[in-house]
Amino acid sequence: MARRLLFVYLLILTSVCLHAQYTPDVLGDDYLRRTFQMPDDYEGKVVCTLVKKPQLPDVKQAILYIHGYNDYFFQKQLGDSINAHGYNFYAMDLRKYGRSILPNQNPFFCKSLKEYFADIDTAIATIQAEGNDKILLMAHSTGGLITPYYLNSKKGNMPIDGLILNSPFLDWNFGWFMERIIIPTVSFIGKLFPNLTVQGYGNPNYSYSLLKQFKGEWEYDTNWKMIFGHPKKAGWIHAIQEAQQTIQKGIELDCPILIMSSNKSFPETKKWHNEYMTSDIVLNVQDIQKYGKGLGFHITQDTIQNGMHDLILSEKSSRNHVYRTVFDWMKGL
Template sequence: MKLSLRHILRGITICLTFTLLTGTITAQWRADSLPGYEQRTLVMKPDYSGNVVATLVRHLTPQSTKRAVLYVHGYNDYFFQKALGDSIVRHGYSFYALDLRKYGRSILPHQDAFELRDITEYQEELSEALRIMRAEGHTELFLLAHSTGGLITPLFLHDTKNRDGVRALVLNSPFLDFNFSPAQERFVLPLLTTTASLMPNKVISGISETPDMYAQTLLSKYHGRWTYNTNWKKDHGHPIRLSWLKAIRNAHKRLQKGLDLQLPILLLSSDKSIRPEKTWRPEYNQVDLVLDVADMWHYGEKLGPNVQGQKIPKGQHDLFLSADPEAYAMAYRALFEFLDRHSSSSLPQ
């Protein structure tokens, strides 16, 4: 049968459209806003809010090593920790970071930032990022996850049976339970999550009139050392909806039963948690203001038989943003000792 040019072009268009919808085509690498890094858009399957993308970022320095680290950020967050990526590369690993859907570089105009209905939504971009890393020649893959990323990644490894071949997991102050009072945990949280199906978009916590106290410990314009895009990592917070609360609680309930992950896991946390008050105090730069360290250790030990950990004195919630010089250095020492111990060699191949 003879095909016209019009029919051929129509067929190509259909094929390309289908490929885009299934997430198998992504944009090529292009310059990132962080000097020395580049990014690549991952087109995911549309969800309840419409089109969805994630963004994979990588360090530009060529690496001959087969070893690579993928960093996964937390809630109200994105990858901006250039010092972390640079340090990992200097230590002989390739470095990648993932801005999850509806976060940071991946937020689309029609989306509500950080929206979530089920924790498994992020598994598509995690698998795609790891696939790309393998395709680029990396055979030893390590996950480094912070806060909510530390909730997402263990469940991802459990649900997928680690089919992507991750060698080891590092958890930086993982979000394994809400930092609520016993009464809130027992009565208020179940009541709120029960109504989430009826009112998923109901806002239960809004934007703060004053800067978040944790943000004040990080940003150089307040009491911290760092700068970042506050449109993406919001210093006044973002409305939290019932659908997000329910998704996180369901994830916590699954994880808290135990996961039996067989890969090596490093759990890092501060040695102390404080619930901040409205007035700034210097000690806020030396504690975890966001989560309860005791919860991290109680539930972290249930992740599998190969969990080891270290508490970092004077460390902050994101240990690799700690203001105290010794806490900052100690977090890196623990990270590199663990990675090297579970790598096939201590030198680039």
């Protein structure tokens, strides 16, 4: 009896300590956050940040969301919907993104996407320690490149039970000359001179299509998801190119994978077009569909009518399609 009471006491103490490491998040309501100190890198101090909703009673399954480039987790409707469908919800702001940006860092920069593997390992270990024995990964855009690249490194020891990809960044959205000549050249330079700036601030139209203050429906911190983006360096180009080349050869993951994209892309120019509200203006959806087929053995693909690049930020009927697709797919796991 004494041993049993000691075990119960230790279990309660562990639970209290785990919860105590979280603090209220900037999203408000019941969202919490926990910051992890990671080993220093070439820019100095590094952290990553796990955001979550409180555990559901007697629920041992969870979804971990990974954001895209120039991005962070702010999509409360996603977390709330996942909770409503019986999954615990977590989201990771990777190092140098969103809640994890530090003054000593160049936002969004990396020399290899492998730098994020430790962040995802940390998130998954924490989610498991909090009592979840079934974990799905959900990722958007660059997160949708990082996550299959990460899982490819875990073959034979797959830490998750399914992968959901929202417009994954599986290829550049440029013409033949850029993709075959310029990008490989810049990537090679990036190995030698990673801090060389190769692109300045970007076009704001995608931000305009999202933000409520312009033409969209959403509010978010534009210090973390910047309206004009952030200058890109050659080392980052190399990191993306390296991962895409691996993915495009076919990696054959053995977990179930759901891949979603808009039904159409539209070229972004400096001029505003209403088509920006109903198209992917960041990536080529045909590339997503083409290279998505090589990610694994159990692939489900769906195209979202009039979907934007971040499909869950599309207009209401399109994002409802996304949620139906995701939750119907999850029922089959």
